[in-house]
Amino acid sequence: MTSSILARAQPSANVRAPTAIVHLATSPRGTAQPVSAVRHTRHLHFARDHSTTSFQYGPARLRHDRVGTARTLTRGMSSLDSFLKRLRADEAPTIDLEAGGRLRARAKNAPSIDLDDGATRATSMLGAEQRAAIDAVLKGKHVLIHGPGGTGKTYLIEQLRRELRRCGKKVEVTASTGIAAVNVKGRTVHSWSQVLWDKPIAFWPDASPDDFGPSKNSRYNLPDVLIIDEISMLSADFMDKLDKRLRYRNRNWAPFGGVQLVAVGDFFQLPPVMKELEHTPRGIKQNLLPKDIYAFESAYFAAAKPTVINLQENYRQGDPAFLDLLQHIRTNGVPTSLDHLILLEQLKAPRPHLEDEDLDHRQHTLRLFTRNKDADDYNATKLARLKGNAMRYTAEDWITDDKRFPFAGQAMKNEVARMTEDNLFLKKGCAVMCIQNVPGAGLVNGLRGFVVDFHRDGNPIVDFGKGPSVVRPYVWQCVDTATETVVAMRSQLPPAARVRDHDPQGAGAHAQQRDHRLPQHFLGAPGLRGTVACPGPEQLAD
Numbered sequence: 130m131t132s133s134i135l136a137r138a139q140p141s142a143n144v145r146a147p148t149a150i151v152h153l154a155t156s157p158r159g160t161a162q163p164v165s166a167v168r169h170t171r172h173l174h175f176a177r178d179h180s181t182t183s184f185q186y187g188p189a190r191l192r193h194d195r196v197g198t199a200r201t202l203t204r205g206m207s208s209l210d211s212f213l214k215r216l217r218a219d220e221a222p223t224i225d226l227e228a229g230g231r232l233r234a235r236a237k238n239a240p241s242i243d244l245d246d247g248a249t250r251a252t253s254m255l256g257a258e259q260r261a262a263i264d265a266v267l268k269g270k271h272v273l274i275h276g277p278g279g280t281g282k283t284y285l286i287e288q289l290r291r292e293l294r295r296c297g298k299k300v301e302v303t304a305s306t307g308i309a310a311v312n313v314k315g316r317t318v319h320s321w322s323q324v325l326w327d328k329p330i331a332f333w334p335d336a337s338p339d340d341f342g343p344s345k346n347s348r349y350n351l352p353d354v355l356i357i358d359e360i361s362m363l364s365a366d367f368m369d370k371l372d373k374r375l376r377y378r379n380r381n382w383a384p385f386g387g388v389q390l391v392a393v394g395d396f397f398q399l400p401p402v403m404k405e406l407e408h409t410p411r412g413i414k415q416n417l418l419p420k421d422i423y424a425f426e427s428a429y430f431a432a433a434k435p436t437v438i439n440l441q442e443n444y445r446q447g448d449p450a451f452l453d454l455l456q457h458i459r460t461n462g463v464p465t466s467l468d469h470l471i472l473l474e475q476l477k478a479p480r481p482h483l484e485d486e487d488l489d490h491r492q493h494t495l496r497l498f499t500r501n502k503d504a505d506d507y508n509a510t511k512l513a514r515l516k517g518n519a520m521r522y523t524a525e526d527w528i529t530d531d532k533r534f535p536f537a538g539q540a541m542k543n544e545v546a547r548m549t550e551d552n553l554f555l556k557k558g559c560a561v562m563c564i565q566n567v568p569g570a571g572l573v574n575g576l577r578g579f580v581v582d583f584h585r586d587g588n589p590i591v592d593f594g595k596g597p598s599v600v601r602p603y604v605w606q607c608v609d610t611a612t613e614t615v616v617a618m619r620s621q622l623p624p625a626a627r628v629r630d631h632d633p634q635g636a637g638a639h640a641q642q643r644d645h646r647l648p649q650h651f652l653g654a655p656g657l658r659g660t661v662a663c664p665g666p667e668q669l670a671d
């Protein structure tokens with residue numbers, strides 16, 4: 130993938146592409162060099178050991194490249210400091226090593242590295258519905274928090290985590306997909322519970338203890354409260370398995386083993402990913418869909434009798450007419466009011482295609498692909514057509530070597546590395562999308578802009594519609610929520626040339642979408658890929 134981008138972006142550059150997550154030479158403090166100016170060599174050799182889901186690194190050799198930059202692998206406690214020092218000086222975090230090696234990394238001016246980032250607003254700022262949700266959870270009830278996009282569900286999770294901890298409760302924050310898990314600073318519910326998609330669990334109570342026995346996963350300590358975000362993407366079958374697993378682990382036959390469940394999401398958004406049809410050996414199509422699909426159809430979910438809190442106040446969208454129209458469409462309604470019809474007429478205005486290169490690219494539609502490769506190829510072609518050198522921004526990773534967290538490498542791979550680029554290539558004029566809220570920097574998930582220039586420190590200057598500003602690397606973290614330990618970190622720029630995974634849900638596909646093709650054997654919309662590296666016409670090469 131990377132080599133094809135390089136070949137297209139810089140056909141004449143003598144560059145060897147990196148493989149996987151390898152630390153390549155970048156200029157000091159995580160900035161970048163023009164691709165053509167750097168002769169890359171692999172500094173480190175490592176192999177991924179899939180059986181143990183950890184990374185095994187070979188000898189880290191310190192090498193110097195033509196621009197005199199030295200890089201070594203940052204792995205383990207001793208090298209964490211050097212990882213963090215490489216971040217910008219004004220964002221240099223302070224590290225507290227507590228007894229037992231517990232680690233808290235906090236930045237002076239980089240809220241992104243603070244475990245409590247974005248949640249410093251007082252809970253008094255909560256809306257009435259949000260407050261009601263928190264009250265219900267604090268009363269110890271199973272709760273389903275349901276509401277359309279923008280009603281503050283993710284925000285509420287952060288507040289809930291803080292309130293529950295303040296009350297001395299052990300909280301586990303999970304989500305149904307990797308990207309959603311990163312958004313709520315948790316982990317996937319599959320990886321936490323070890324209830325995997327296709328692993329059948331024998332029916333309790335006939336199951337053997339081995340089916341539910343102590344997990345090899347050291348993180349599997351039962352919490353008082355289990356929060357699951359994006360609940361709509363979990364199937365009824367999964368919820369039943371989770372319920373059985375928790376009952377057995379806790380030796381408690383109450384729903385979910387007595388663990389308080391807080392399910393958060395919107396059943397009008399993405400449904401569970403399921404195989405719909407299968408061809409039998411005789412070529413006959415058989416319907417594989419079970420009778421019960423959604424989490425709320427699970428027998429055990431129903432048995433838990435969750436209190437349903439419906440959030441309606443929208444914090445993301447202020448236009449009442451537009452909100453009303455969205456609400457109609459969301460519930461399959463037919464828009465009939467004059468306001469709706471006027472709005473719909475406006476939406477019918479022809480949208481320029483990306484190929485219409487005489488148009489300003491800011492007017493272009495966002496293009497979504499179902500496969501990463503298609504997005505990569507499209508990006509590479511478009512990037513190659515822009516004049517000038519590409520700048521390469523290589524992610525810097527740190528993974529703990531603390532033996533208590535053998536899953537750290539896997540968590541990094543599944544959660545953070547999937548949504549960020551190992552190597553992000555940018556040129557002047559290329560369009561980008563911000564894939565992360567960056568508190569304090571005015572950047573929000575889904576914001577689209579274009580690169581207007583590069584700062585002298587190498588970082589891109591991006592216009593997100595409010596004038597040019599320098600975009601600095603952001604630090605994503607994988608956090609062991611049970612012990613509040615940062616187990617892995619990645620530093621990379623928050624704008625991405627490619628939006629990965631399913632996530633128009635939350636990653637703000639605000640623009641109109643086209644070429645939105647779905648594989649037929651899936652329900653719903655899994656695996657959408659977007660590409661945003663399209664050229665501005667003024668930047669096109671001859």
Ligand SMILES: Nc1ncnc2c1ncn2[C@@H]1O[C@H](COP(=O)(O)OP(=O)(O)OP(=O)(O)O)[C@@H](O)[C@H]1O
Pocket residue numbers: 254255256259276277278279280281282283284285395444445634635
């Ligand atoms: N009580 C509040 N006061 C001020 N801003 C809020 C409040 N609640 C949420 N917000 C802001 O509203 C925006 C949308 O919130 P959030 O992303 O949590 O919504 P969501 O329901 O999770 O959306 P989606 O379903 O699309 O993921 C965010 O910018 C968030 O900071």
